[in-house]
Amino acid sequence: MPFYLDIGYSQLNKKGEELCGDSVEILRSEKSTVIVLSDGLGSGVKANILSRITAKTAATMLKMGCLIDEVIETMAETLPVCNVRHLAYSTFSIVQIFNDGRAYLAEFDNPPAYLGYENEILPLKREERTVRDKQVKETLLDLMPGNWIVLISDGVLHAGLGNVLNFGWGDRQLGRFIKETAGQNLEANDWAETITEKCNELYGGLPGDDVSVVVIKIRDTRKLTVLVGPPRSRADDRKAVGSLIRTEGRKVVCGGSTSNMVSRILLKELVIDMSSFSEDVPPTGTIEGIDLVTEGAITLYHALEMLKKGVKLRSLAGAKDGASLLLAEFLRADKVHFIVGLAVNQAQHYPGFPPACLLKNQTVRDIAEILKSMGKEVTIEYL
Numbered sequence: 001m002p003f004y005l006d007i008g009y010s011q012l013n014k015k016g017e018e019l020c021g022d023s024v025e026i027l028r029s030e031k032s033t034v035i036v037l038s039d040g041l042g043s044g045v046k047a048n049i050l051s052r053i054t055a056k057t058a059a060t061m062l063k064m065g066c067l068i069d070e071v072i073e074t075m076a077e078t079l080p081v082c083n084v085r086h087l088a089y090s091t092f093s094i095v096q097i098f099n100d101g102r103a104y105l106a107e108f109d110n111p112p113a114y115l116g117y118e119n120e121i122l123p124l125k126r127e128e129r130t131v132r133d134k135q136v137k138e139t140l141l142d143l144m145p146g147n148w149i150v151l152i153s154d155g156v157l158h159a160g161l162g163n164v165l166n167f168g169w170g171d172r173q174l175g176r177f178i179k180e181t182a183g184q185n186l187e188a189n190d191w192a193e194t195i196t197e198k199c200n201e202l203y204g205g206l207p208g209d210d211v212s213v214v215v216i217k218i219r220d221t222r223k224l225t226v227l228v229g230p231p232r233s234r235a236d237d238r239k240a241v242g243s244l245i246r247t248e249g250r251k252v253v254c255g256g257s258t259s260n261m262v263s264r265i266l267l268k269e270l271v272i273d274m275s276s277f278s279e280d281v282p283p284t285g286t287i288e289g290i291d292l293v294t295e296g297a298i299t300l301y302h303a304l305e306m307l308k309k310g311v312k313l314r315s316l317a318g319a320k321d322g323a324s325l326l327l328a329e330f331l332r333a334d335k336v337h338f339i340v341g342l343a344v345n346q347a348q349h350y351p352g353f354p355p356a357c358l359l360k361n362q363t364v365r366d367i368a369e370i371l372k373s374m375g376k377e378v379t380i381e382y383l
Contacts, residue, residue, distance in 0.1 A: 003144070006215075006219060007035060008187065009024045009192050009212065010195070011210070012199060018044075023036075023038050025059040031098060035214060038054040039090055039210070039212070068094070072136065093108075101218075105138065107138075111156065116150075116179070119182045125139060144218065152212065153213075155208075156195070159198070163203065177195070199213075224329055225251050227254065227262070228254045228364055240261075249333075252292045304363055334377065337378075338379070365380070
């Protein structure tokens with residue numbers, strides 16, 4: 001795939017409900033990525049069940065190569081009928097993006113999706129046809145880096161209804177807000193959260209409907225290589241540094257011994273930045289040609305702890321300590337490659353060295369697992 005799909009979503013439950021009646025399903029395969037936003041009839045548990053069945057079934061069937069007609073027929077035959085309204089469906093928006101940039105958008109009774117490029121909203125030409133007595137709107141697209149798609153449930157358009165806005169937020173005002181925030185270059189998750197935060201504000205903190213926003217951003221792949229620790233054999237020092245320098249994308253060095261090794265082999269001075277010192281995390285450094293230089297075990301440990309807590313990228317703006325800077329590199333990257341040296345760190349034998357930081361290699365593996373769960377591609381190489 002010549003580009004990366006940054007996909008994020010954010011939801012609000014209708015006031016008084018424990019479950020959101022909307023569901024989002026994302027399925028990636030070798031040939032395409034399928035994203036489904038489904039809005040179940042009503043709210044609460046029943047709506048959640050309806051939307052989950054719809055989203056999961058639609059995404060799986062499209063991933064397997066089925067047509068939208070088959071998806072809708074399956075929905076009509078499997079979804080339970082509402083006793084009050086006698087309806088047996090939930091609404092949905094489906095986007096299937098193929099590896100060559102071709103994309104298919106299908107919408108059934110959900111609010112129209114927004115398509116844009118950088119900070120501009122683009123018109124969408126929809127074709128409408130009938131499938132099993134249901135009106136489905138379809139669009140074929142050719143996407144490239146810079147394009148984005150925003151999917152919403154009707155709770156977004158209704159935000160502020162009867163409160164601060166007599167007729168709700170509406171598609172025009174929402175479109176203006178999406179255009180304004182598109183220029184902020186936010187990550188997909190952060191952008192989706194920005195929109196739902198505005199919805200919550202308009203609802204006065206008491207959403208009158210379930211709210212869901214899905215953001216899909218098409219951009220160039222961001223690569224990150226992290227060198228952690230010197231190799232077991234000093235004879236492999238040049239190999240480790242060479243592997244780091246030859247890679248595309250951003251480059252990070254973790255560890256005092258590692259930094260000195262890189263400085264020695266590259267013949268570049270290592271300068272310690274004492275302004276980055278914090279109570280818990282040792283200071284960072286700088287080496288020409290390296291994007292970030294940090295201490296090793298302690299910094300990795302604190303970066304891992306923040307990852308576990310779900311710290312967001314936008315909350316790290318302005319941070320100067322090594323752990324926050326390292327975490328920001330992880331969160332920004334799409335592909336992360338760790339080069340882990342297996343040399344014994346003598347500092348770990350000193351009295352007072354934090355016990356939680358002793359297993360550096362395990363810390364790297366834990367970080368890798370969390371990053372993978374976030375949809376990032378992660379590899380580890382040992383020397």
